[in-house]
Amino acid sequence: MLILQRYILRQGLLASVLSLVVFLGVVSALFLAELLGEAAQGDLPGGSVLLMLVLRLPEAIMLVGPLALLTGLLMTLGRLQEESEMVVMRSGGLAYRKLLRPVASVALLWAGGLLIVSGWLSPLAVERSATLLADAARNAVVAGLRPGQFDRLNQGRTTIYVGGIDRRSDELSDIFIQHMEDGTTQVLTASSGRLWLPGEDEDRYLLLTDGHQVSHLSEPLEGGIREMSFARNELKLPAPEDASVESEASFSLPQLWPADTPSERREWHWRLAAPLAGVLLGLLALPLSSRKPRQGRHGSVVAALLLYLVYSNAIHGGLILMEQHEAMRGPGLWPVHGALLLLVLGLFWRHWRAW
Incomplete structure (x- = not known):
């Protein structure tokens, strides 16, 4: 050349x-x-x-x-x-x-x-x-959370606030959760909780302890408001979208x-x-x-x-x-x-x- x-x-x-x-x-x-x-x-x-x-x-x-x-x-x-x-x-x-x-x-x-x-x-x-x-x-529920800040998950349908996170045990403290689905709004507060993954292909749960739950329709005056207190609540989290x-x-x-x-x-x-x-x-x-x-x-x-x-x-x-x-x-x-x-x-x- x-x-x-x-x-x-x-x-x-x-x-x-x-x-x-x-x-x-x-x-x-x-x-x-x-x-x-x-x-x-x-x-x-x-x-x-x-x-x-x-x-x-x-x-x-x-x-x-x-x-x-x-x-x-x-x-x-x-x-x-x-x-x-x-x-x-x-x-x-x-x-x-x-x-x-x-x-x-x-x-x-x-x-x-x-x-x-x-x-x-x-x-x-x-x-x-x-x-x-x-x-x-x-793992986004725990790995994506930031203590002291509001985090939005599931395309904005779920808002989570935690006061503190122990990264070694995934223990959460001072929890606030708002979830909106099918015209219903749920608000939960708990003093502590942790994420639970029963198995590789099973649903995810958030175990809350010593908390309070309020649920109502998008228009609270139409369907009323339901309140309850709990010592232990296994909250099933929405299934993540298929990432395949x-x-x-x-x-x-x-x-x-x-x-x-x-x-x-x-x-x-x-x-x-x-x-x-x-x-x-x-x-x-x-x-x-x-x-x-x-x-x-x-x-x-x-x-x-x-x-x-x-x-x-x-x-x-x-x-x-x-x-x-x-x-x-x-x-x-x-x-x-x-x-x-x-x-x-x-x-x-x-x-x-x-x-």
């Missing part, structure tokens, strides 16, 4: 990695806001937010990886155009295929990395996230083919979408970076972003159609990739003729 080709290869990879870091920062901020919202609702322990954010990185890479490659290559090739280095290459007799080689190498390397992420790393992250959420759902995910999301790519169900077939097409997009968009950067003298450098970037938006929306639209029809046969997402491939070939032919 020529020194010039190695330079383009190195600069293209570096610019793509930097673009990926920037895009991951933006997407991670959105994911973090979503996770913090779940933690505020009591669906996720606060201490697990950062771990869940790390486990969602493969998903973020699949979303923005192809765009980062396209942006990085456009930045690299656009700089060569702006500084007239492309003109020097053409006047020096550099063959078009020698310019294509480093660009194709970057695209293939990037697509290989996306294939590893979508085919193997993403299922591992999904499986780990499901396990973490299942454990958090069982669809089984195909935790399958590796080889396990999804041949597909046995429409959902597995749809998942298989989705896993291949990011690597194929990496190849096609990476190759597309070369003809898109070409521009006439004195033409602005941002025109190709805007066109590339618009093209990526249309392409990514078409992929998600195809996935929605596959989900609605639940068919085991059909073109799937291949027409979307095929349309972009035809565009790439057409632009390559035009660029090669102009070279």
